[in-house]
Amino acid sequence: QNRLLFHLAHKFNDEKKLMNFHQNLQDIKEDQLSLASIHYMRSHYQEAIDIYKRILLDNREYLALNVYVALCYYKLDYYDVSQEVLAVYLQQIPDSTIALNLKACNHFRLYNGKAAEAELKSLMDNASSPFEFAKELIRHNLVSQFLRLIVLCPVLVYHSN
Secondary structure, three states, X not given: OHHHHHHHHHHOOOHHHHHHHHHOOOOOHHHHHHHHHHHHHOOXXXXXXXXXXXXXXXXXXXXXXHHHHHHHHHHOOOHHHHHHHHHHHHHHOOOXXXXXXXXXXXXXXXXXXXXXXXXXXXXXXXXXXXXXXXXHHHHHHHHOOXXXXXXXXXXXXXXXO
């Protein structure tokens, strides 16, 4: 209940309540993941990274946290570091639409639009029918002149293992 109220306080920009609920968070995975997501939403990316990495040390099986860390590094403009962290996840889950989209965005920032486009077109060609939502994401990024938006990134923060 505290985690939910914590997120609602953030949503409604109630700093006082946010701080009260923050003080009630414990040093358990669920509370820490909640805190990391709030840090992300408040653009405190390094704080989110620190929490995710600490959780990953004891829970290597939480592979998706690597995507969250990579996303934070992307937001900090550390595209090469984002790419390295993302590679850990992609070794285990090579067909992840979200991770491959982030990889394409990193390629755009590190190299050029053609490199990003090649990543996205490959992803689109390999997407199966259950991944129709992914095709829309890819189409959006292919049409976008700058590939600046990662449509699903905010969703990542809310979804935890």
